[in-house]
Amino acid sequence: MYQSPVPLIVIRSAAPSLIEVNGQILGECRSDSHIAMPAGDNGDYFISAIPLSFGPWRYPITRKLSLCDGEALPTQGPDVSLCRWPGGVYEMYFGPSADFPVQPADFPRELDQLGYMQGRSRRNLTLFRENGLKLLIEEDGRSSSCISIGPGEYGSLTLYGVAGRQLVAVSTFEGGRQRLLMLDDNMNSLLELYGESILLEEGSVSLIEPLGTLLGHQRRTRYRYQGGGFSADCPETGFFTREYKYPADRQKLVIAFCEAVREGFDGEAASYMTGSLKMDFSIDEIRNFLGNFDCCRPPLSDRSGRLIGLIETGSDGVACARLYEFAFEDELIADISEA
Numbered sequence: 001m002y003q004s005p006v007p008l009i010v011i012r013s014a015a016p017s018l019i020e021v022n023g024q025i026l027g028e029c030r031s032d033s034h035i036a037m038p039a040g041d042n043g044d045y046f047i048s049a050i051p052l053s054f055g056p057w058r059y060p061i062t063r064k065l066s067l068c069d070g071e072a073l074p075t076q077g078p079d080v081s082l083c084r085w086p087g088g089v090y091e092m093y094f095g096p097s098a099d100f101p102v103q104p105a106d107f108p109r110e111l112d113q114l115g116y117m118q119g120r121s122r123r124n125l126t127l128f129r130e131n132g133l134k135l136l137i138e139e140d141g142r143s144s145s146c147i148s149i150g151p152g153e154y155g156s157l158t159l160y161g162v163a164g165r166q167l168v169a170v171s172t173f174e175g176g177r178q179r180l181l182m183l184d185d186n187m188n189s190l191l192e193l194y195g196e197s198i199l200l201e202e203g204s205v206s207l208i209e210p211l212g213t214l215l216g217h218q219r220r221t222r223y224r225y226q227g228g229g230f231s232a233d234c235p236e237t238g239f240f241t242r243e244y245k246y247p248a249d250r251q252k253l254v255i256a257f258c259e260a261v262r263e264g265f266d267g268e269a270a271s272y273m274t275g276s277l278k279m280d281f282s283i284d285e286i287r288n289f290l291g292n293f294d295c296c297r298p299p300l301s302d303r304s305g306r307l308i309g310l311i312e313t314g315s316d317g318v319a320c321a322r323l324y325e326f327a328f329e330d331e332l333i334a335d336i337s338e339a
Contacts, residue, residue: 006088007070009045010300011035013094015058017049028052034300041070049094061094074317083311083319085299086339106131114157116166118185125168127155133172137187147187152179160200162225169200180205182230191223191230197241205230208240213259214252216242237263247272250305251298254326257333258296258308261287274332286336291322299323307339 011019013029020026022045026035029049039045048062063080066073072090075082083091108130115124118139126136133149149155152172160169160182167190170181180198182191182205196218197208204224211217220240223230247253253272260269266283281289293310299321306328309321327335 007039007041007067007072008087008089009037009039009047009065010089010091011037011047011049011094012091012300013049014096016052017094018052020048020050022046039067041067043067047092058096063092063094065090065092072318081319082317083321085309085321086323091300111155112157114159114168116159118166125157127157127170129154135170135187145187149181150179158200162203171198193223206240211237211263213263214255215244215247215259217259217263217265218242237265250326250328250331253331254298254305254308254333255296258290258293258310261290262293272333274329274334277334289336290324293322294319 011026011029012031012034013019014031016028016030018025018027019029019035021037026037029035043066045065045067046062047065048060050060051058061077061079063075063077065075065082070088072082072084075092079095081093081095083093085091106129108128110126110128111133112127113125115122117123121140124138124141126138127149128134128136129152133152133155135147135149137144137146149170149172152174155170155172158169158171160167166185168183168187170183172179172181176196178195178198180191180193181189184190191205193205193207195207195209199206199208201222204222207221207223209219209221211219216239217237218240219235219237221235222233224233247256257269257272260266260272261283269283269286270278290310291312293312296308296310298305298307299309306326308324308326310324311319311321313319323339325337325339326333327337
């Protein structure tokens with residue numbers, strides 16, 4: 001393993017940015033490129049990422065990175081992360097900064113309507129947007145009340161029948177996330193869910209959330225109606241709104257294998273291994289060997305597909321990467337060793 005004679009700072013950015021260090025321009029950094037610079041064992045470095053893109057407009061970010069006896073101290077701010085790699089390399093990543101809140105005038109706008117019989121009266125519901133989402137309730141053509149639903153870009157109303165009852169499902173969407181409110185006869189909330197995807201099914205509601213894996217594994221929780229309310233079943237993992245696709249290359253296969261080991265998908269993990277490796281080591285033994293980690297990706301300098309860094313965030317906020325090397329046989333994993 002290469003050991004840098006002095007600390008090496010690698011700078012990455014989620015968006016095209018101009019990188020400055022202590023007032024000096026180092027160059028342009030993009031999501032698929034990086035800037036590296038040597039640093040002293042002790043000192044402060046004021047590193048700025050100035051967005052270059054024309055939209056959306058974003059704020060520049062400046063953070064201080066301090067080194068003491070060759071060790072980096074934690075950075076401050078949720079928009080910047082720091083990871084310690086083997087060999088004296090520190091990787092500083094600037095996430096997407098907050099964009100300018102440029103919003104057009106929010107004129108009142110109707111989104112959806114729903115009419116149905118409630119007892120002997122005709123109830124009409126109107127979902128509209130005016131400084132947030134609101135639900136207007138009318139009984140026999142007369143305005144009864146108006147409920148504030150909360151933030152949202154758009155939404156819809158659905159009459160949901162279950163166990164002989166009529167419930168109103170209010171679905172709202174904002175920032176790629178869905179929210180569901182299930183209202184009873186008196187417009188009281190029986191269920192409130194947030195997630196990537198929410199499905200209305202016969203007798204139940206399914207909440208589907210991504211697990212954050214490369215292949216897109218999902219967690220599904222079903223909420224079944226019984227006894228006048230909803231109760232959650234045990235969550236399931238799998239692929240519910242997308243299909244499983246075998247990793248396209250060695251690098252993706254290694255990442256998929258590590259994530260499967262971490263998440264407990266033993267059958268999937270075994271499918272990426274050669275028969276001899278499965279005979280020599282169980283998945284539990286491999287799990288203990290790899291240890292705990294939050295995410296995994298190859299080091300920036302590697303294009304072989306054989307090296308992977310298992311990254312775990314420390315108690316001080318500085319992430320630490322452990323490096324492993326994978327050997328292949330017939331495009332399956334034949335051996336794993338610490339690099």
